Amino acid sequence: MSALLDHLPEFWQGLIVTLQLTAASFAGAAVMGLVIAALRVSPVPVLRGIGTAYVETLQNLPLLVLLVLAVFGLPEIGLQAGLQVTATVVIALYEGAYIAEALRSGVNAVSSGQGEAARALGLTFGQSLRHVVLPQALRTVIQPIGNIFIALTMNTSLAAAVGVVELTAAANRVNLLEAQPIPIFVGAGLAYAVIAACAGLVTGRLERRLAVVR
């Protein structure tokens, strides 16, 4: 137990980096997911193709392969950024594919009669999207996006494998010094569990508040 308490600053630093990675890459993934989802539901075949290819590629590659490729491969072609920035961008691109799929299934879950009714009333594309389709679509994707957020939090730990000192790496370092694995790894596991529990609580709340009663 004392191993955990003696090294609280290291853990705290690691936790901060994990939270930064999580927040920044989730924001990036949300933007990326929105763009890709828009491409995938567009009436233009070329854009749909680009969206599909993006999702298929990113969902079928291991995140660790992407991280390794970006951290060790890209400097070879003259693209280099800080470790944490690279990790954030890669995680955002990777999780963006999952968010895009969630958003797309949300839009597809709105029955086509809703859109037809909106257009029959003379709403423009933007209006029908804003007042009719999106409010219904976003409500159905709260739970899936919450799950993606939790998976993203877990996945930020992979940044440790390419050298970012976040929570998992910090725990590992402290363990190498103190050699008291049980309290140290249990502590790190608990921290992740708390983040996941908070995310679960927030999505549960949001969903109850916004649920459409049919």
Add this chain to the structure above:
Amino acid sequence: MSNVLFDEPGPRARRRIRIATVAGAIVLLALVALAVRQFAANGQLAADRWQPYATWPMWRYLLGGLWSTVLAAVVSAALSMAAGLALALGRLSRRPWVRMPSAAYVETVRTIPVLVLVYVVLFALPRYGLDLPLFWKLVVPLTVSNASLFAEVFRAGILSIERGQSEAGLAVGLTHGQTMRLIVLPQAARRVLPSIVSQSVGLLKDTSLGFVVSYAELLYSGKVLANYNGLLIQTYIVVALVYLVVNASLSKLARTLEARQPRRRLFRA
């Protein structure tokens, strides 16, 4: 093609679609050109940097790595499916002392990153005298974490079978165990098959953690190769393409299985 967002395009919409097609193609080509320029400017397009990947010894080595990846994935999938089924049945049990531990396991393990489990097996267990062989250092953490995911897949499958099925089983005098084994599980197995295949894609992706364990699966083999011949970006791109081909085929299989499922009736007859 009319859907929730668009009607059948008229003349103006068709013109806009043509414009967007051209614009999209131009942006795509510009991105590709930029990438090629970046590769060329740093001399990474030189033929002798890609030539090795057209030779058999290189591929024999990488395919050896792929074989280890598949081996780890298959063993871990078999073990975690067995454990997952037990956990799912445990979570649906009527006895609280079986139900609670199963639920606690599933809910806890789902929120712990696999890498933390890998570190525990790598650095914590040896201290307590349990130094597993390399293969199991990768397979054990993957099994521990994927068991909880498979458990949720199986539980959803079992719960999706109509109540009438198990009620009928009980009504003709089968015990609870018999009903589960003879009536519910065979139907649930068929229903969860697509989810199991797509979950296996996730597991196969997780085996890339062999990179951390230094178990010679595909990604770690790629790392060894790249350190040996210095062709970093080429090697990792080839490795990524191998993963892509394998996983995309599995995902395709999952979609085919999904499409072959009988449509659920929306309304009971």
